[in-house]
Amino acid sequence: MFMTLSMPSHAIVIVIVIIVIIIVTFILLSYIDNQQRLDTPLHKEKYNVAESNAVKNNEQDVMQPILNELEKDNDNFNDNFDSIHPEDISWELIEKFKVDYDDHFQPIVSPWDVSKSWVNSREIFPDVVPELGMVLKSMANEPVIYADIAPRGTQLKLLLVLKGGQKVLFKPKWFERDQVIEGPPYAGQDRHNGEIAAFHLSRILGFRRTPLTVGRYLNLQTEVIPVASSRLLDTFFYKDNDTCFYGKCYYCKGKESGVCAQKTILEGTIVLWISHKMQLYRHPWGRTYIDNKQAKWETDAKFCDKVLQTDMYKLGIRLLDIIDTSVFDYIIGNADRHHYETFHEFPDSMVIMLDNGKSFGNPYHDEYSILAPLYQCCKIRQSTYDQLKMLKNGILSKVLEAVLLFDPISPILNKFHLRSIDRRLHQLLTTIDNCVKEQGMPNVIISDEKLIPEKHVET
Ligand SMILES: Nc1ncnc2c1ncn2[C@@H]1O[C@H](COP(=O)(O)OP(=O)(O)OP(=O)(O)O)[C@@H](O)[C@H]1O
Numbered sequence: 001m002f003m004t005l006s007m008p009s010h011a012i013v014i015v016i017v018i019i020v021i022i023i024v025t026f027i028l029l030s031y032i033d034n035q036q037r038l039d040t041p042l043h044k045e046k047y048n049v050a051e052s053n054a055v056k057n058n059e060q061d062v063m064q065p066i067l068n069e070l071e072k073d074n075d076n077f078n079d080n081f082d083s084i085h086p087e088d089i090s091w092e093l094i095e096k097f098k099v100d101y102d103d104h105f106q107p108i109v110s111p112w113d114v115s116k117s118w119v120n121s122r123e124i125f126p127d128v129v130p131e132l133g134m135v136l137k138s139m140a141n142e143p144v145i146y147a148d149i150a151p152r153g154t155q156l157k158l159l160l161v162l163k164g165g166q167k168v169l170f171k172p173k174w175f176e177r178d179q180v181i182e183g184p185p186y187a188g189q190d191r192h193n194g195e196i197a198a199f200h201l202s203r204i205l206g207f208r209r210t211p212l213t214v215g216r217y218l219n220l221q222t223e224v225i226p227v228a229s230s231r232l233l234d235t236f237f238y239k240d241n242d243t244c245f246y247g248k249c250y251y252c253k254g255k256e257s258g259v260c261a262q263k264t265i266l267e268g269t270i271v272l273w274i275s276h277k278m279q280l281y282r283h284p285w286g287r288t289y290i291d292n293k294q295a296k297w298e299t300d301a302k303f304c305d306k307v308l309q310t311d312m313y314k315l316g317i318r319l320l321d322i323i324d325t326s327v328f329d330y331i332i333g334n335a336d337r338h339h340y341e342t343f344h345e346f347p348d349s350m351v352i353m354l355d356n357g358k359s360f361g362n363p364y365h366d367e368y369s370i371l372a373p374l375y376q377c378c379k380i381r382q383s384t385y386d387q388l389k390m391l392k393n394g395i396l397s398k399v400l401e402a403v404l405l406f407d408p409i410s411p412i413l414n415k416f417h418l419r420s421i422d423r424r425l426h427q428l429l430t431t432i433d434n435c436v437k438e439q440g441m442p443n444v445i446i447s448d449e450k451l452i453p454e455k456h457v458e459t
């Protein structure tokens with residue numbers, strides 16, 4: 001006070017200005033930090049196997065009873081389904097889900113307008129959709145008119161514009177089909193074939209919440225370089241006779257992290273871009289990706305009760321969508337769902353099953369923690385449960401295998417991966433049965449009609 005009084009007035013102004021600057025900087029920094037927590041890719045590669053085991057050991061304390069149960073059940077599980085039930089509906093389902101990529105159907109409007117018209121708040125394409133082959137075929141064949149780096153995310157991918165103005169992502173091939181990815185459940189680069197299998201699985205499981213996906217061989221010399229942006233072009237290089245590029249992404253570190261074509265042909269996956277504005281959320285059951293730091297759900301078996309207390313998840317569409325997503329991720333082996341996105345303009349928007357690249361890495365490992373939303377909440381949508389039951393006893397893999405045969409870069413999954421999905425489906429049904437035994441059918445199996453769209457409060 002004394003100091004203030006004795007200071008000349010211009011000094012007081014300077015002090016006030018400095019204080020204001022400090023306050024504004026503080027507010028700005030905490031805002032940026034908040035944004036970054038949502039927008040910035042997390043530091044996944046800090047993990048190693050030992051740390052992941054540490055997480056697992058603790059987590060197993062929480063889920064030990066159910067793991068014991070599953071282990072007993074696994075002993076009785078026989079995946080030799082050669083003599084399937086006489087009421088085998090596989091062939092009916094194959095007829096329904098197979099896609100005719102040679103379809104000569106010529107729509108009056110463009111394939112891109114057709115696929116855009118399919119999107120609504122609860123699905124990205126309809127259940128019965130004769131034009132699907134035509135759209136997927138266009139994605140696999142239409143000329144590329146512009147190619148750029150796709151800067152968002154941690155994985156190297158291209159952003160392409162196809163003739164007619166449609167944006168798509170191109171996720172390149174890194175692994176051979178038989179490669180087993182060891183290490184933490186989110187280890188390794190994207191599996192481009194996993195994206196394709198996940199898309200068709202989402203159709204067969206009745207979710208239809210994944211963007212349209214198809215395999216494509218891309219000629220980097222004739223299809224990409226002539227239409228590439230200069231920032232993409234700058235990252236092209238040659239290794240022996242192969243054309244390579246390293247693009248730009250969180251983990252793209254120049255040539256050593258680049259991807260190479262076989263001579264000029266690069267195999268990969270095309271994912272149709274969805275142009276609706278999306279809202280990004282942290283996944284309540286996301287992993288921490290920080291050394292020796294566990295997420296709340298990994299140590300608290302009653303974590304779901306806390307989630308249920310929040311406005312956004314009080315038993316409604318959103319929580320059941322999260323549980324559907326965990327069912328889907330468990331089957332495909334994706335333990336990397338750190339965030340999720342919804343359609344901004346729809347209050348009852350689905351949780352979009354975007355980015356399924358970290359799937360089908362290890363067919364011999366079932367990452368049970370992916371199912372935490374299901375076994376901690378003990379709730380599942382009736383329609384999902386019915387669909388899972390319908391696809392048990394080997395039907396799921398049989399239908400998926402047949403449907404995947406039609407993709408331009410088939411074969412997509414080897415027999416070990418196909419077997420793993422039947423095994424995981426069996427474990428899923430056992431998990432649901434356990435919940436029903438403990439809590440009763442009406443508390444576990446939630447009918448879709450009961451669901452009233454809720455006001456979603458931003459968190
Ligand atoms: N098909 C799509 N349509 C619209 N936006 C998409 C699509 N695919 C991805 N995106 C947007 O781009 C972001 C990054 O894509 P994606 O998650 O596939 O990349 P990634 O490198 O695997 O990311 P991460 O490292 O976070 O897992 C997504 O979070 C989403 O906002």
Ligand SMILES: [Mn+2]
Pocket residue numbers: 153155336355357358
């Ligand atoms: Mn990813």
